[in-house]
Amino acid sequence: MAADVLVLGAGPAGLAIASELVPLGLKVVGLAADDPASPWQNTYGIWADELDQLNxxxxxxxxxxxxxxxxxxEPVSLGRDYGLFDREKLQGHWLGRSAGMSWRRGLAAELSHDERGSQVTTRDGDVLTARLVIDTTGHDPVFVRRPVLGPVAAQAAYGIVGTFSADPVPPGQFVLMDYRSDHLSEQERLAPPTFLYAMDLGGGRFFVEETSLALAxxxxxxxxxxxxxxRLAHRGVAVVHVQHEERCLFPMNLPLPDLRQRVMGFGGAASLVHPASGYLVGSLLRRAPxxxxxxxxxxxGGDRSGAQVAEAAWAALWTPELVRKHGIYQFGLEKLMRFSEQELRQFFSTFFALPEAQWxxxxxxxLSLSExxxxxxxxxxLAPADVRWGLMQPKGREVSLLWRAVRG
Structure with a gap:
């Protein structure tokens, strides 16, 4: 075999898993359309404690x-530090740990398997072989298969990094969710709610982003x-200069992949995006090792077949407990997507009143499954009666999602 592992994709998921495989002495080859060192455009947020715990x-x-x-x-203090990654440092961290691997440029087109491993043919006709192929090409992967279980809800956001005529948020502040909607008409407030995600970047620069939690x-x-x-105009804030625009659209409630397939997945390809919050990078850092x-x-185990290697990999990534938790999160998101703005305000007000360790x-x-x-x-x-009724009232796929979570 030309490689122990072939990694498809050079985004955060691809670099994260490669950076853990290479130090273990495995021969790893990567296949990506662009240079793995090409700058990333999107911003990546994370609770700072997650990184503190990982040093x-x-x-x-x-x-x-x-x-x-x-x-x-009135603002609700969250009591936890939040951070944005230095994208160059994060990328460099993973590239440095995976420096012993080789990268090929190209796009995967065909996949085949034999007893010992797998073979990928690129659009240019190059053939790469490995004991295991890991597809990290995002939520619409090249090879990873997942069942179709209904509409897929997506989180959408439009953001601006730039300067403004007045501070969009107080100096030094980070706003996770601002559901105030006094800039909208009464009729518009009946539409699916959106919130502001914003932060002071220092030096007169701010990042402001209007976000929809999830909708299909x-x-x-x-x-x-x-x-x-x-929203900005209602507060007397005008955009002076746009340094960067961000348009985000990614699925939140993707079903789990078929865990019996020969090609492995990681990142969005393996449905690792948190179904209730949209976070991914922290999960990559924790689960890649x-x-x-x-x-x-x-x-x-040299006598293991390619199918057995893939089976062991999937079993490590999606344990029975993680599968059940994923189902519970999907159940929760299905509920939240059907809440009105007022119900969401009440829900999140109650949610962030939970002990910090829980939220x-x-x-x-x-959290463990029991936690x-x-x-x-x-x-x-603790929730108000309206929220409790909304959580109990079946309006869509909640019953089937909860049943799958219980079944595992």
Missing amino acids: LSHLLEYRWSNCVSYFGA PPVPIEVLEDRLRR GLAAAIATALA FGFLTNT LVAAMVRLFA
């Missing part, structure tokens, strides 16, 4: 302690841009 806080470009949300007129079909980017500019170790162990663990997917259930039970008990 990786030096990868942050910005860190805020004054973190708030608005579910009413998604809120159009044009609507989000219009709402953002109207365990997956890499399981792959190395499986490959060390933080929920958003980062670091996750306990947090949800506590939230239900």
Whole structure:
């Protein structure tokens, strides 16, 4: 075999898993359309404690302690630090750890398997072989298969990095969610709600982004841009200079892939995006080491077939407990997508009134299954009657999603 592992894609997921495989002594080859060192455009946020626990806080470009949300007129202090990655440092961290691998330029076109491994043929006709292929090409992957279980909801956002005629948020502040909608008409408030995600970047620069939590079909980017500019204008803020525009659209409630398939997935291709919060990078950092170790162990058994190596990899990435938690998160998102603006305000006000360990663990997917259930039970008990009724009332796929979560 030409390689132990062939990684398809050079985004965060591809570099994250490659950076854990190479130090284990495996021969890793990457295939990507662009240079793996090409600059990334999107911003990546994370709760700073996640990096502190991994001794990786030096990868942050910005860190805020004054973190708030608005579910009413007054700000709710979150009491946790939040950060934005320095994209160049994060990319360099992973590239440095994977420096022993080789990269090929091209796009994968065909995949075949034999007893020992897999073969990928590129659009240019090049053939690459490996004991295991890992597809990290995003939520619409090249080879990873997943079942179709209904409409896929997407989080959509339109953002601006730039300078403004007045501060969009107070100096030194980070705003996770601002659901205030006094800039909208009464009729517009009946439409799917959106919120402001914003932060002071220092030096007179700010990042402001209008976001839809999730919806199927998604809120159009044009609507989000219009709402953002109207929100700013309502507060007497005008855009002076646009340094960067960000348009984000990614699925939130993708079903899990077929865990029996021969090609492995990681990142969005493996449905690792948090179904309730949209976070991904923290999960990549936490779960890549365990997956890499399981792959190395499986490959060390020279008598294992390619199918057995893939089976061991999938089992390490999606344990029965993680599968059940994923189902619970999907159930929760299905509920939230059907909430009105007022119900969402009440829900999140109750959610962030939970003990920090519970809401933080929920958003980062670091609670055990029993802890996750306990947090949800506590939230239900504390929530206003309208929210409790909304959580109980079946309006869509909630029953089937909950049943799949229980079944695992």
